[in-house]
Amino acid sequence: NLRLEEAVDESGFLEPFFYDEAEVVAEAAAAAERRQREAEEKAAEHARKVDEFRRRKAAHQAVIDRISEYDPKTGEVCYTRFFNRDFSEFDIDEESPLAPMRYTHITPSKYTNSLGRQVYDVSDSVNILSVKIVSSDLGFPLKVYGTVIARDYLDFKCVYLFRRRREDYQLINSEDQSLILTGPTRGLVLLDRIYFEVDLKIKDDQGKKDQELSKGLCVIDGVLMGGEEHGHVGCEDLDSRLSTVEVKFAVVKLSVQAALEIKILKGDFYGEITACTSSIQDRLVLHDSKAGGVIYTTNKRSNENFSKY
Template sequence: MPEAPKKLRLWAEVQAAQARMLVVQANIRDLTLGMKTKEFSAGLSEEQLAAKVAKVKEERLVLMEEYMRLNLFQPDFSGVTEAERAAEAARLRQEALEEGRRLLKAGDPRGFAPLGPMRFTDALYQSERDYGRRICHAVNILSVKIACSDVGFPIHVYGTVIVRDSVDSKCVYHFRRGSHHCQLISSEDESLILTGPKRGLALLDDIYVETDLKIKDHLGQDRELSKGMLSIRGTGRTVKECKIETKSLATRLSTVDVTYAVVKDAVEATIAVEVVQGVFHGKITAYTISVHDRLVLYDSSSKEVAADAMTGGDGRGAMILQLMRPVVSVYLKDMLIIDAQQAGDGESRSILFTPRANRGDEDQLRLSPIGIGKVIPQNTVWYCLT
């Protein structure tokens, strides 16, 4: 059998390196999560625990160095002929088909994420050390914008934006619309209306943002606008402060900008808002002292909000508002600020909550003697991500 071309052998080596990266990433995750379990420190003295932690950190550092080295391994196709490219593409396509058949039988790990919020709300911690092992960094997706469109504006956008972290490696939806329910985007400054996540995003390993967006053209035909993936680095990352970052994904007809907040030592807050008197038309947002960019929790002017979720206190009792984004990750030493702004006169009031590892808080505010009487973020529930 003739020897395979050198460049194709190199591509096979790159694929092997990528497969090894997945194994290394899983090992890093297992070591990190293992340190957070009660079994990790069971029966150990302070000295024994310190020695065990040091050993695990050393093992994890070795794996991180291997991961970074493998990540630099890139293929070189400069000496490959068109025939060789076609043969390699056919081989990769066949591998993808075989993987697809396997996933159909085994269940796609990239399917809908089953885990929801408030998984550890009732956890009992004896000391800060108990919950400190469960604290990790997190990410809040702030906006997804069509920064550049080859077909111009306005455009009618539909499709999905999903995010996957290493908690379960499955899809956490942030945008999901069918072709019958497009969002009109009039300029590059306008964000997609995000309606997630259903739980916080843990930055243990890399986080992946996947776009599958389409548009309706002037003839009503479907066209692919953006289909691709970008990563938010978590493996081997040191987070010293909360910060905002933006990454761009250049694809078929557009460039998509994803802006997100990296949150240090995060806990999750699940927020619920109730109108107990009057009628509320306006916007409710959430932000923190360290990250001023706001997450829109509720906007009565948005078509995403059901009509029956805009009013309350009409004699039938309290009305719970249907929030578009009820889950926010917050730095444990930060402050969560919930702001309610009434439409029309623009009157605004804010409530501050102090993050903690578990349990819940409740507070109330009054915007005016008429209209909205009280807005109560019921059960602002704090809990660890992992």
């Protein structure tokens, strides 16, 4: 038997139950307000995404509309510039910031080295040999100005091959004469397609409006050429407006980029400097005084760094 003071009153473990209606109503109201706020935030986020989608779609479509034109020569509406990007984010006019000679300290290899360091592989590339107006509805000579742009897999941004203002036109006397190219300023990689955008005009000195000589897009398909074992010379033609433009190129298998420097030790140089490889004999023009001017010597020596790769 336990003494009375040692007895435990089980009712002491029970808390009294009180129903506070006001508190319950307040909690329900707070929960409803929270759900309403979350619904409003979700609706606002959805509206923001819809507005962003519409803005990006409109920005993309504006560029697509700008680069889609009717060509009277072909009778078709076609793209005149590179089109395979989201133009709400991609600037179609931005020049490629990639410089040449970026990996001169790296030895190309096809294998992972024993130290597990990053391996730099070599790939196929393209040398631009010439860009010619092989036919003209207006005949020759022609005072030509405008741009020829290349884009490759590295960033698909503008790499200029030819760029002249109206007052700096080039006189083309025949279909055998190439445009004087001042690019590319780095090697063009043939991993995917290489796109060429041509926008050439004819300067008119008779008081008439300048005419569009050629405007459009042509492509070198690197995927189709990837299976070929040897380098070769090829051409892509653009038949548009008042002419046919031929882009002549050389595919170089497993290439590396070379930079050349020529020093004029005595006298001044006016002429043309070209280069070729043992496998492809077609000449690549490195310097043409008609475009770059005379190389003058100062202090008995002059260096000429070439911007074409």
